[in-house]
Amino acid sequence: MELILRNKYKITLTAESGTLKESIDGIAYTLSLSLINTDEFERLGIAKGHSIELYDYAFNSNNTKVRIFSGIVWDVNKSKKTKKMTITCKERTVYIEESEDEFLCLNGQTATQRASLLCKDWNIPIGTFVNTKVGLTKDRRKESIYSMMWKDLKETAQKGGELYKFRMETKLNLIKLGSNSVIYKLDSILDDVQNKSSLSGAVTQVKVLGKNDKEDTKSPVIGVFKKGTESYGTIQKVVQDEKVQNYANAQNKANSLFSAGENSIDVSCVQDINTLRAGDVASLYGTKYYVTDITHTLGGKGSMDLTLMNWEGVKRKFYGE
Numbered sequence: 027m028e029l030i031l032r033n034k035y036k037i038t039l040t041a042e043s044g045t046l047k048e049s050i051d052g053i054a055y056t057l058s059l060s061l062i063n064t065d066e067f068e069r070l071g072i073a074k075g076h077s078i079e080l081y082d083y084a085f086n087s088n089n090t091k092v093r094i095f096s097g098i099v100w101d102v103n104k105s106k107k108t109k110k111m112t113i114t115c116k117e118r119t120v121y122i123e124e125s126e127d128e129f130l131c132l133n134g135q136t137a138t139q140r141a142s143l144l145c146k147d148w149n150i151p152i153g154t155f156v157n158t159k160v161g162l163t164k165d166r167r168k169e170s171i172y173s174m175m176w177k178d179l180k181e182t183a184q185k186g187g188e189l190y191k192f193r194m195e196t197k198l199n200l201i202k203l204g205s206n207s208v209i210y211k212l213d214s215i216l217d218d219v220q221n222k223s224s225l226s227g228a229v230t231q232v233k234v235l236g237k238n239d240k241e242d243t244k245s246p247v248i249g250v251f252k253k254g255t256e257s258y259g260t261i262q263k264v265v266q267d268e269k270v271q272n273y274a275n276a277q278n279k280a281n282s283l284f285s286a287g288e289n290s291i292d293v294s295c296v297q298d299i300n301t302l303r304a305g306d307v308a309s310l311y312g313t314k315y316y317v318t319d320i321t322h323t324l325g326g327k328g329s330m331d332l333t334l335m336n337w338e339g340v341k342r343k344f345y346g347e
Contacts, residue, residue, distance in 0.1 A: 027326065028091065029097055030079040035070050039080075044324035046095060048304040050203075050316070051344050052176050052192060055117035056301075057095045058296070063111040063295060074099050078115050082324070085210070085299040094300045096195045119194045122150065122171040130176055133164035137178035137190065138224040141200060144171055148251045153197035155236075156205075160165075162185035163269045182207040183345035184282040189337070191305040203316060203340070204307040209310045210299050217329070218296040227343065230254040232280035236270030249273055251280035291315065291334040298328025308334065316340045 028040040048235045057080060061067065080095040101114040122164035125148070131140055137158040145152050148171065160182045171256050172192075179190050189203040230253060235246040248270060252260075263283055270276050293310065300322055306316050323329045335343070 028081040030081070031070060033074050033079075035065065037070075046300075046322040046324065047320070049319040050191060050304045050340065052119065052123070054120040054123060054194075055095065055097065057097065057115040059113050061107050061111045061113070067111065071110070072102055072113060073333075074100060074102060079255075082300055084301060085297075089206045092301060093195075103223065110280065117194050119172065119192060119198070122175070123147070124170065126168070126170050127174075128166070128168045129165065131162065131165040131174075133176075134161040136160060137162065137175070137182050138200060140178050141175050141192070142147050144175065145198060151197040152196070153199040155200040156190065156202055158182050158187055158190055158200075160185050180345045183341055185278065188339060189345055192305065193305070201305065204228070204303045204314075204337075206303075206306040209307055210302060210310055211291060211308075212295060213311060215295045215297040217296045219294075220292040221291065221317055222288065224289075225258060225261075225287040227285055228254075228258055228261050229263045229283050229285045230258050231260050232283050233262060233264045234270055234276035234279055235264065235266040236276060237268045247274040247279070251277060251284075253280075253284040254286055282341075283346055285346070286341060289335070289339055290318070293332050293334060295330045296327075298324070298330045300324075300328065302332070308332075309346075310334060318344070 029037045029039045031037065043059070046057050046288045048055045077100045078097060078099055079093055081091045084092045084252050095115070095117070097115050097117040099113055100116045100120065102111070104111045129144065137160070140162070142152065142155060144150070153319060158179070162178055163182050169227055175192060175286050183189050191201055191203055192216065193199050230249065233250045234248045236248050246266070265279060265283065267279065270279050291310065301321060302308065304317050304320050306317050308317055315336060318333045318335050318340060320330060320332040
């Protein structure tokens with residue numbers, strides 16, 4: 027492995043331990059390293075805010091190095107006694123997660139258009155933004171920049187659009203989930219597979235309150251919708267949303283919330299695919315699944331632990347209300 031510090035200092039890395047962690051719902055890709063604080067590190071200096079990149083050989087390749095992380099140093103801890111140093115580095119999405127602003131969202135704008143405007147206001151470099159296509163509802167927000175952008179991706183999915191994710195490398199990208207060109211087969215590097223099925227998070231009945239457009243009633247209850255009560259009993263969720271103005275809108279809202287609980291697969295692998303990211307698709311026993319979170323353990327052939335879900339599971343858990 028090779029570290030590039032401040033865009034110019036190259037260091038061959040022998041880490042005592044290291045991990046890369048990421049989740050589908052936008053938590054900044056995080057690199058954690060435990061190092062011996064050598065004279066070289068002392069001379070170069072590693073401080074919070076410094077740029078940092080990590081390169082390693084691509085999976086199943088002995089001669090092609092790829093960049094597997096690009097971000098900034100977030101935390102540095104050093105021990106004079108043991109000469110050990112631990113550093114935590116975060117992908118630059120951390121800036122838009124930590125920064126707040128006020129923003130007026132116009133009716134009919136897409137998530138792509140709103141994110142582009144926010145990036146322009148904040149001088150965030152844009153890489154590739156796919157067109158999310160779905161027009162969204164007018165809103166005024168005062169919260170973190172990333173929360174605004176994530177809400178738009180969720181509303182897009184709830185209105186029947188595709189599932190998208192922001193991913194920042196040297197520039198911010200907006201990608202469609204599962205758009206990775208290479209789909210890795212996990213079967214040959216498996217250590218363990220654990221299937222999880224739970225009623226946690228199940229919703230079989232939804233009462234929708236909104237701005238009713240019927241003139242003959244002032245009741246805010248637009249409708250009560252059911253799905254799966256015969257199998258799992260009644261587990262009701264009450265939703266109040268003034269953006270919902272008629273029965274059809276309410277039905278769509280309910281459909282986005284119905285759930286039979288969570289079904290996921292926890293996978294441990296004896297070898298690391300260091301370019302696999304949350305939001306990518308991977309293959310297990312011939313079936314394609316979405317990676318919802320992943321931990322790469324670095325060094326040697328490495329190892330990795332990841333959680334897999336199908337498209338409907340991802341939509342309900344991460345893009346529902």
